[in-house]
Structures are given as C-alpha cells and as structure tokens.
Amino acid sequence: MLDIRLIRRDPDGVRAMLGRRGPPAAAGLDKVLELDGRWREVTAELEKVRAQQNRASRGRKGAPTEEERAHLAELAGRRRKLADEEAAVGAAREAQLASLPNLPAADAPDHEQVIREVGEAGARGRDHLELAGERIDMARAARLSGSRFAYLRGELVALELALVSYAVAKLADKGFEPVIPPVLVRERALYGTGFLPDTEQQIYGLPADDLYLTGTSEVGLAALHQEEILSAGDLPARYAGFSSCFRREAGAAGKDTRGIFRLHQFDKVEMFSFVEPDASLAEHEWLLAIQEEICHELSIPYRVVAIPVDDLGASAAKKYDVEAWLPGQGRYRELTSCSNTTDYQARRLDIRYRESAEGRPLHVHTLNGTAVTNSRTIIALLENGQHENGSVTLPPVLHRYGAPEVLAPAGADGK
RNA sequence: GGAGGGGUGGCAGAGUGGUCGAAUGCGCCGGUCUUGAAAACCGGAGUCCGGCGACCCCGGACCGCGGGUUCGAAUCCCGCCCCCUCCGCCA
Numbered sequence: 035m036l037d038i039r040l041i042r043r044d045p046d047g048v049r050a051m052l053g054r055r056g057p058p059a060a061a062g063l064d065k066v067l068e069l070d071g072r073w074r075e076v077t078a079e080l081e082k083v084r085a086q087q088n089r090a091s092r093g094r095k096g097a098p099t100e101e102e103r104a105h106l107a108e109l110a111g112r113r114r115k116l117a118d119e120e121a122a123v124g125a126a127r128e129a130q131l132a133s134l135p136n137l138p139a140a141d142a143p144d145h146e147q148v149i150r151e152v153g154e155a156g157a158r159g160r161d162h163l164e165l166a167g168e169r170i171d172m173a174r175a176a177r178l179s180g181s182r183f184a185y186l187r188g189e190l191v192a193l194e195l196a197l198v199s200y201a202v203a204k205l206a207d208k209g210f211e212p213v214i215p216p217v218l219v220r221e222r223a224l225y226g227t228g229f230l231p232d233t234e235q236q237i238y239g240l241p242a243d244d245l246y247l248t249g250t251s252e253v254g255l256a257a258l259h260q261e262e263i264l265s266a267g268d269l270p271a272r273y274a275g276f277s278s279c280f281r282r283e284a285g286a287a288g289k290d291t292r293g294i295f296r297l298h299q300f301d302k303v304e305m306f307s308f309v310e311p312d313a314s315l316a317e318h319e320w321l322l323a324i325q326e327e328i329c330h331e332l333s334i335p336y337r338v339v340a341i342p343v344d345d346l347g348a349s350a351a352k353k354y355d356v357e358a359w360l361p362g363q364g365r366y367r368e369l370t371s372c373s374n375t376t377d378y379q380a381r382r383l384d385i386r387y388r389e390s391a392e393g394r395p396l397h398v399h400t401l402n403g404t405a406v407t408n409s410r411t412i413i414a415l416l417e418n419g420q421h422e423n424g425s426v427t428l429p430p431v432l433h434r435y436g437a438p439e440v441l442a443p444a445g446a447d448g449k
Numbered sequence: 450g451g452a453g454g455g456g457u458g459g460c461a462g463a464g465u466g467g468u469c470g471a472a473u474g475c476g477c478c479g480g481u482c483u484u485g486a487a488a489a490c491c492g493g494a495g496u497c498c499g500g501c502g503a504c505c506c507c508g509g510a511c512c513g514c515g516g517g518u519u520c521g522a523a524u525c526c527c528g529c530c531c532c533c534u535c536c537g538c539c540a
Contacts, residue, residue, distance in 0.1 A: 039502065040502095042502080043502055074499070074500095077498075077499060077509085078499065078500075078508095080509085081498090081499070081500090081508055081509045081510090082508080082509095084508085084509060084510085085508055085509070087520085087521080088468095088508095088509085090520080090521090091467070091468090091520070091521050098520055098521090102520075103520055104520090105520085106520035106521080107519095107520055108520095109520080110519085110520060110521085263496090393504075394496095394504075395496085
C-alpha cells in the first residue's frame with residue numbers, strides 16, 4: 035500500500051515512479067487521486083452534519099420535543115445519506131489504492147543486471163534426476179498427486195533435514211528467531227503481504243473453509259506482527275521461518291517439467307526482517323550476503339542478478355536473485371531471491387513502531403529472502419557435487435547435521 | 450460436532466439508551482516535596498481520519514469486527530471473529 039499522503043503531496047513524482055512499472059500503474063494512480071478528492075469532499079460535509087448532531091444531543095437528558103425531533107430526524111437523514119456515500123467512495127478509493135504496486139527503488143534496474151559471478155561455473159554433467167534415481171520419485175508422486183509433485187526418499191530426506199538444520203542454526207546464530215508458521219491462512223494475510231490481489235492465480239484456496247495455502251512462509255512471518263505497534267527497541271526483529279510452500283504454477287504449463295525444479299509443494303527456510311525505515315537498504319544487502327555465504331559454504335557456483343522493475347512483484351521495491359549454476363541444465367537458474375518491500379507490506383498489515391515516547395508511530399520496513407529450499411538447493415548440491423561415476427559428494431558443513439558424506443550413484447543398491 | 454459463558458483504555462475492572470472517550474485501582478510519564486529515593490500530593494497520557502505535509506488548535510471516528518433499530522447505542526437486534534468451560538472425536 036502506498037502512502038496516500040505522499041500521493042497527495044507529490045502526485046507527479048509518484049506517477050513517474052509508478053510509470054516505470056508501465057502505463058496501467060500510472061493510470062491507477064490518477065483514479066486514486068480522483069476518488070480521494072471526492073472522498074475528502076464528502077467526508078468534510080458528513081463531519082459537519084455529525085458535529086451538528088453532536089451539538090444538539092450532547093448533554094441532553096430527556097426526550098426531545100416534537101419540533102426538535104423533526105429537526106433532528108432531518109439531520110439524521112442527511113447524515114445517513116452522506117455516510118453511505120462516504121463509505122462507498124472510501125471503499126472504492128481503498129480498493130484502487132490497494133491495487134497499486136510498490137514504488138520501485140531508484141536503483142532497481144530497467145533490465146536484468148548481473149552484479150557478480152562467484153565460483154567455478156560452466157561445468158556440465160548429469161542432472162539431478164539422473165543422479166538421484168528413485169531417491170527422487172516423480173512417477174509414483176504423479177500417480178498419487180499429479181504432475182509437479184515428488185517423493186523425496188532415503189538419503190535425500192537426511193539431506194533435506196540437514197540443510198534445514200544447518201540453515202536454521204546459522205540464522206539463529208545471526209539473531210533470527212526460528213519460527214514454524216501456519217501455512218493455512220485467511221485472506222487478510224495474503225492481502226497484507228501483497229500476494230492478493232496480485233498473484234491470485236498462483237494460490238491454492240480451500241473455499242469450504244475460507245483458507246488459503248501459503249506459497250511461502252513470508253506470509254505467516256510478515257503477519258506475525260500484524261496490527262502491532264512495536265517499540266524501537268524491538269527492531270530489527272528477524273525471523274527464520276521453516277515451512278512447506280504451495281504454488282499452483284498456473285501459466286507455467288510445460289515449463290521446467292523435469293525433476294523438482296518447479297513443484298506445487300516444497301519446503302523452504304525463509305529469512306524475514308522488520309526494520310526501521312533507515313535500515314532497510316543495509317538489511318537488504320545483508321540478507322543477500324547471507325545467501326551468498328550459504329552458497330559459498332555449500333560450494334554452489336552462483337551469480338547475483340538485480341531484477342528489472344518489470345519483474346518485481348507488487349510488494350517489492352527492489353529484488354535480487356541468486357542464481358545457481360546447474361550442470362544438468364548448463365546454465366544459471368534461480369536458487370534464492372531476496373526483496374526489500376519497504377513500507378508496502380507494513381502499511382497493508384498495519385505494522386508500526388514507536389521511535390520515541392512522544393512521536394507518532396511510523397510504519398516499519400520489511401524484507402524477505404530465501405535461505406534454502408528442499409527443491410532447488412538440493413538440485414544445486416547434487417549437480418555440482420557429482421563425480422564421473424554418478425556419485426555425489428556433499429559439503430562437509432552438512433555432515434554434522436546428518437547429511438551423508440557421499441551419495442551413491444543412482445541404481446546402486448537398488449536405488 | 451454438541452451445550453454454555455465471555456470480549457470495555459498498557460493491565461485489572463465499573464458502566465438504568467441521553468456531556469461516556471468512557472468511573473475506579475494498578476502500572477506509565479512530568480512536576481512539587483526530599484541530600485537522593487520511597488511515600489504523599491498535583492498534572493499528563495491512546496489510535497485513526499479530515500481541516501495545510503506540523504507533536505499547537507478545530508471537527509469527526511474508535512468500548513472484538515461488520516451491519517441494523519433510534520432524534521440519540523459501550524448499552525437493544527442480527528451476522529462474523531476470538532477466548533474460556535463441559536461433552537464427543539482426534540495426532
């Protein structure tokens with residue numbers, strides 16, 4: 035949600051920034067301005083009538099006389115009419131305002147920008163399915179649930195659990211509180227995080243219960259402080275969420291159909307930060323640095339890409355993707371991403387903080403970033419750790435969390 | 450799933466349909482007193498919207514949320530949400 039005060043104060047500036055996302059966004063802004071103007075007129079009139087009513091009834095003890103009653107009834111009628119209009123125009127303004135995406139950061143590029151490449155990329159080899167064999171069981175999962183589902187079996191379960199433990203421990207060390215959030219949520223949280231109405235077709239809904247399955251624990255983490263006023267001492271507040279994630283992948287038919295690159299259900303450890311507005315730029319870089327540290331410790335060659343304005347979701351002002359080199363595909367593919375959503379989600383969820391005892395509460399900034407996933411991180415580990423004979427060496431840092439040191443070649447001992 | 454009870458300011462807790470934004474207590478902030486503190490006393494304090502982008506000022510709204518009745522609703526009616534107790538079921 036954009037700040038209506040900012041829009042009133044500097045409509046041209048806001049229009050120019052929104053315009054980077056395309057003409058519809060800029061047009062939406064003008065609708066907001068028009069509705070807001072009408073809303074303010076109606077509101078002023080409504081409040082005048084209410085003030086009259088209050089003056090008339092304040093302090094009164096008994097019932098009014100007949101002529102008083104006639105006058106008061108007339109006032110009440112006018113108020114009702116104005117109140118209805120105020121509600122209608124106000125709702126239209128809110129809906130229009132809520133449909134506007136966040137303002138892109140000045141340094142969010144117009145075109146994809148590779149910021150750096152790290153590690154030895156360029157290797158070719160077997161892809162993760164060839165390496166895993168039935169330890170990734172797509173056929174039986176399809177029989178059970180349809181396409182884009184997978185059974186993870188045997189040693190790969192130990193690998194996932196090790197990855198999760200490793201990531202959660204690392205983040206806890208850095209001050210993130212581990213959290214397992216609900217993944218079945220009400221509409222409110224999806225609206226508040228900007229996934230609704232923006233990405234409605236990607237979200238599984240359970241209409242019988244008015245609940246939705248979340249596509250990322252970001253939803254539950256952001257909503258953790260919904261409608262709260264934090265004190266400055268609470269910030270930064272950082273959480274490491276672990277949950278399953280559910281995505282319909284509508285519109286992705288035929289894309290990434292092999293293996294576990296794009297699934298309807300996967301698990302993820304997610305970083306989420308609530309910070310003071312001044313701190314969000316630095317926090318964004320820091321989250322990215324953690325993602326890179328993880329790639330380094332897992333020996334995954336990667337590059338960092340600044341996402342173009344066109345591809346930012348509704349809520350992000352700026353976004354980086356970390357892309358892993360995948361020898362099975364012979365190219366870089368998205369592994370993790372990390373976004374600065376500035377005050378966009380905080381406004382929609384009404385999350386504020388108090389800077390000092392006397393100041394008014396201000397909206398916080400929120401940021402999110404992937405730590406590890408049981409789909410793409412595992413793909414990157416398998417494909418980059420592979421040997422000529424089809425065995426895979428897993429990074430030492432995972433061993434103490436229960437990951438096998440080496441995965442045997444697919445087909446060995448019946449796998 | 451069935452049957453009851455309840456949601457009021459940071460907390461506790463009053464509130465015959467008519468100065469109730471709301472008593473009172475605790476906690477909190479400022480002051481007086483004190484060498485300092487405590488006690489006592491005095492004062493203050495919520496959030497949101499509009500009026501000019503202002504912590505002053507003016508108006509309006511907010512007693513779980515949303516509707517309704519009424520000249521007037523914290524108080525009456527309806528729907529929803531949440532919490533508690535008992536029974537059933539269940540990991």
